[in-house]
Structures are given as structure tokens and as C-alpha cells.
Amino acid sequence: MNRMFDYTPEQFELQKKVRTFVKKYIDPIARDVDANGELPMSVLKAWKEEGLACLVAPKEVGGPELDTVTCAMILEELGYADLGTATALGANNLCSYTVLLAGNPEQKKKHFGPLLEGNYGAFALTEPNAGSDAGAVSTTARREGNEYVLNGTKCFITQGGVAATYIVFASTDKCKGAKGLSAFIVERDRPGLSAGKVEDKMGIRASNTVELILENVRIPASHLLGNEGDGMKLAMMSLDSGRLMVAAQAVGVAQRALDECVEYVKGRVDNGKPLSAQQSAAFKLADMATAVEAGRQLVYRGAVLKDAHQPYSKHSAMTKLFCTDMAMQVARDAMEIMGSYGYTKDAYIEKVWRDARILSIYEGTNQVQRVVIAGALLKGTGH
């Protein structure tokens, strides 16, 4: 796989380590997990042994505190191998951004402790009536003395059925709408918290996606992240970070589709010559490779902006919009070139195509990315 970004020698070393991990733990089971069930916990445990259980966990709590460029590189590798696994292992980053933004030292220990021990965490924002319109969250958090009492139902929560800790967004003041949302750390063993329906998905089947039910879940008031009313802002800022990682995975997926297709056309003989000798296929491959590379540059540009503490919200939305649509298009083109074989379960592209479909939906649909981009343009801030 070509790499067109100036990684440091340490990043190249880490890339090698991730590739070795993928060969040992992910490649051998990816198809079986896709067909028969979710990622075994042993993969997360092995990931933990590599020191990668939570890429963004800060050094102050014993984490690797990897920068955004390095995280993107790792998620691109995981996306290349299996997007479901990337989504599952990536959940520990998604649920951590809110804590990095607003957590005090005690909250950081509480949140990152279980993740660094080799458990999953989950980010619980979406509800049956609050998807794109996150401000419509109806889960409530009622203050009672030194506690909050949480009630409501979340849905489509990645790793929600297997997580040890959750970041839950709930309303502390219904009258204020989106401005009344707040973010909380909630541990799995709190009475009243349970997982409901497990989604039977068309792709990314290695990841666990569930309904999360909160019935009179009592948590200490000290589990509030930031202040009451900060929830919406924290959720959106967390998703700015998450979207860059979704885009990085999309680039990995697209590169995999391209590589699968290149290998196929070299071997397939059609009308007495290899498919690769046909200009229609070769030109299509050239366009696919160009699109993948354009996406990659958007991802790493966004990562550099974030690491340099520059505004990157609009760039992140543009990157997710471009890369996720690009991944789907490249997967589609690869399947087209590979003909009927590409449509069968014998071809990895069939799984790649099913997996890629989620990319433009989760962490904000691509219509929502357009809302963010247009909003930034029209506000006149430029970012």
C-alpha cells in the first residue's frame, strides 16, 4: 500500500507494528466475524498489550497520548483491514474526546482507567427521536442532592453492549432545548443501565451496535463533565475530532478496494488479454487512485491543523464528506470492474462495499456535514 504522507520514523515503526497486529489478529478472523458475530474481546486485550487500547488517553493517566496524525495513520490501517474492527477499537477514542475537552483530573482517571485496562467505552448521544437533530435529546438528568438521576433510551450505540464506561448526553433543563444538554460519565455497573436491542447490520459486523436503556440510573454529581448546559457544544467538538478518524478509516477502506481490484485485473484474462490491458479498466483505476490520494491528503491536513491547535471544524466536515463518499464510489467502481466475481462472497470487495456504506451515515450524515460547512461559510468565519 502506498503512503504519501511524511510520517516520522517513529510513526513508520508504529505503522509496521499495527500491520503485524492486523496480520496476526484481524486478517485471520475478519471474514468469519463478518459472517458469524462480533469481534472477540481477545482482540481488544491484544490491542491493549500493544499499548494502544485508547490512542488518545493522556500521559497523565498512563496513556500513549498519540497525536492526531498518528491516530489517523492507525485508523487508516485498521480501516484497510476491516472497517468493523476499526469502528469497534475506535470507539475508545470517540468516547474520550469529551473527557479530554472537559474532564478534570479525577474524571480523567475514572474514564481512562477502565479503557487502559482493556475495556470498551461508548459515546451515547443518538436517540430514536434525536439523530441528526442531536439537540432533541430527551434523556433527562435530574439533580437530586449530590446525585443525578438519568432516564431515557439511546440507540445505535457502538460497543454499547460490551462497554465498561459511557459518555451519556442528557438534558438537565428541557426548557433550554439544545442549550440544556449536559454530558456525564456513567459506569456500566450502575443499577438501571442495560443494553437493549442488538442491531443486525449489513456491514461493519465486527462492531457491536445496541440500544442503551437508562432507568433511574443514579450517578454522583461529580460525573458531570464541564458545566450543566455544556453538552451540545462538547458533543459537536467531540464529533469534529471523530469525523477526521471516520475519514481516515474511509481512506483505508478505499485503498483496500483499489488494491483488491488492481490484483484482480492483473490476473483476469478477458478477450485473450489481461483486464488490466483494457484502457477502460486502467483509466478507472487511475481515477480511483487519484481520489484515494486526494482523500488521504484531506485527512492528514485536518490532523495537522488539529495538532497545531488551529480551527478545523469545517475542514473536518469537508474531509468526512469527501472521504466517505469517495470510499463508497471507489468500492462501487472496484466491484464493477471485478464483474460478477466481485458480487460474490468469495471476493473481499463484497464485504468492503457493505462495510463502506455506513461511513456517510454515522458521526453525522453527509447532509449534516454540508450543514456544518455551509454554516461556517455563511457565518463568514471561514472555519
Ligand SMILES: Cc1cc2nc3c(=O)[nH]c(=O)nc-3n(C[C@H](O)[C@H](O)[C@H](O)COP(=O)(O)OP(=O)(O)OC[C@H]3O[C@@H](n4cnc5c(N)ncnc54)[C@H](O)[C@@H]3O)c2cc1C
Ligand atoms: C452502525 C452505527 C453506529 C453508530 N454509532 C453511534 C454511536 O456510537 N453513538 C451515537 O450517539 N450514535 C451512533 N450512531 C447513530 C448515528 O450517528 C445516527 O444514526 C446518524 O447521526 C443519523 O441519525 P438518524 O439515523 O436519526 O437519521 P435522521 O436524523 O433521521 O436523518 C434521516 C435523513 O435525513 C437527513 N437529514 C436530517 N436532518 C437534516 C438536515 N438538517 N439537513 C439536511 N438533511 C437532513 C439525513 O442526512 C438523513 O439522510 C450510529 C449509527 C449506526 C448506524
